[in-house]
Amino acid sequence: MAEPRPGADEDPLRSWRLGREPYYVDPGGQIEAFEAACAAGSPVLLKGPTGCGKTRLVEFMAWRLGRPLVTVACNEDLTASDLVGRWMIDAQGMRWRDGPLALAARFGAICYLDEIAEARADALVVMHPLADTRRALVLGARNELLRAHDDFLLVASYNPQHAGGAQALKASTRQRFCAIACDYPAPELETDIVSHEGGVERSFAARLVELARRTRALGSAGDAALEEGASTRMLVRAAQLVRQGLAPRQACLHALVEPLGDDPEMLGALRAATELAF
Numbered sequence: 001m002a003e004p005r006p007g008a009d010e011d012p013l014r015s016w017r018l019g020r021e022p023y024y025v026d027p028g029g030q031i032e033a034f035e036a037a038c039a040a041g042s043p044v045l046l047k048g049p050t051g052c053g054k055t056r057l058v059e060f061m062a063w064r065l066g067r068p069l070v071t072v073a074c075n076e077d078l079t080a081s082d083l084v085g086r087w088m089i090d091a092q093g094m095r096w097r098d099g100p101l102a103l104a105a106r107f108g109a110i111c112y113l114d115e116i117a118e119a120r121a122d123a124l125v126v127m128h129p130l131a132d133t134r135r136a137l138v139l140g141a142r143n144e145l146l147r148a149h150d151d152f153l154l155v156a157s158y159n160p161q162h163a164g165g166a167q168a169l170k171a172s173t174r175q176r177f178c179a180i181a182c183d184y185p186a187p188e189l190e191t192d193i194v195s196h197e198g199g200v201e202r203s204f205a206a207r208l209v210e211l212a213r214r215t216r217a218l219g220s221a222g223d224a225a226l227e228e229g230a231s232t233r234m235l236v237r238a239a240q241l242v243r244q245g246l247a248p249r250q251a252c253l254h255a256l257v258e259p260l261g262d263d264p265e266m267l268g269a270l271r272a273a274t275e276l277a278f
C-alpha cells in the first residue's frame with residue numbers, strides 16, 4: 001500500500017471505490033437501519049450466520065453512500081499497529097504508513113472490520129475514541145490526534161454462532177455500536193437471490209432454497225454434527241455448478257453436502273435430503 005500523500009493525489013482511496021451497484025436484496029429493513037445509524041453518526045455492527053449477506057450489505061451501502069470501502073479481516077494476530085499504522089524504514093529513511101483504520105478516518109471511507117470477534121480485545125481498544133462522539137484516533141507513535149473525516153464510518157461484523165460470539169467482545173466495544181441482526185432472507189427473496197447470483201431458473205432456485213431450509217432446521221435442532229445449515233452463499237455456489245453443467249445432485253453434493261461437515265451419519269442424512277429434492 002503506497003503512503004498516502006494528501007494534496008498529491010485528490011482521492012487516495014479511489015481504488016477502494018465501488019464502480020458498479022452491488023446486487024443486494026434487503027431481507028427486511030437492513031438498509032433503513034444502516035442508513036439511520038450512519039446518519040446518527042453511530043458505528044454499525046452486523047451480526048448473523050455465515051453467507052447470509054453481511055459483506056454484500058456493506059458493499060451495497062458503500063456504493064449507495066458513495067464512500068470507499070476498506071476491509072480488515074480480523075484475526076487473533078491483528079495488533080493495534082496493524083490497524084493504526086507504523087513507522088517503516090526504506091531507502092529514503094523513516095516514513096509513516098497509515099494502517100487501514102487511520103487511512104479510512106483520514107480520507108473518509110467505510111472501515112469494515114470483518115469477523116471482529118476474532119480480534120484480541122486490546123487491539124480493538126484503539127478504535128474506541130473513533131467509535132464514540134470524539135471521532136478521533138490517537139496516533140501515539142507519531143504524536144498525532146487524527147480527527148475523523150465527516151464521511152468516515154466504522155462497520156464491523158461477527159457470527160454469533162461461533163465460539164465466543166459477542167461475548168468475545170468487551171462490553172465497552174460492543175456498546176459503541178448500533179447492531180443490526182442479519183439472517184437468511186424469506187424463501188421468496190432467497191429464491192430471487194439464488195436465481196440472480198447463480199444464473200438459474202427461479203423454479204430450480206426455489207428447490208435449492210427448500211433443501212437449505214431443511215438443513216437449517218437440522219442445524220438449529222442442536223445437532224452437534226452440523227454447526228450451521230446451508231447458507232445462501234452455498235446455494236448460489238450449487239446453482240453456479242449446475243450452470244457449469246453438473247447434474248443437480250452432483251452440484252448439491254459438492255456445494256452443499258460435503259462442505260457442511262464430516263460426520264458420516266450427518267452426511268448420509270444430507271445426501272438423502274438432496275436425493276429427495278432432486
Ligand SMILES: Nc1ncnc2c1ncn2[C@@H]1O[C@H](COP(=O)(O)OP(=O)(O)OP(=O)(O)O)[C@@H](O)[C@H]1O
Pocket residue numbers: 023024025026027048049050051052053054055056057159185193197232233236
Ligand atoms: N441479501 C442478499 N442480496 C444479494 N446477494 C446475497 C444476499 N445474501 C447473500 N447473498 C449472496 O450470498 C453470497 C454470500 O454473502 P456474503 O458474502 O455477504 O455473506 P456474509 O454474511 O458476509 O458471510 P461471512 O460471515 O461468511 O463473511 C454473496 O456473494 C451473494 O452472492
Ligand SMILES: [Mg+2]
Pocket residue numbers: 054055056114
Ligand atoms: Mg462476509
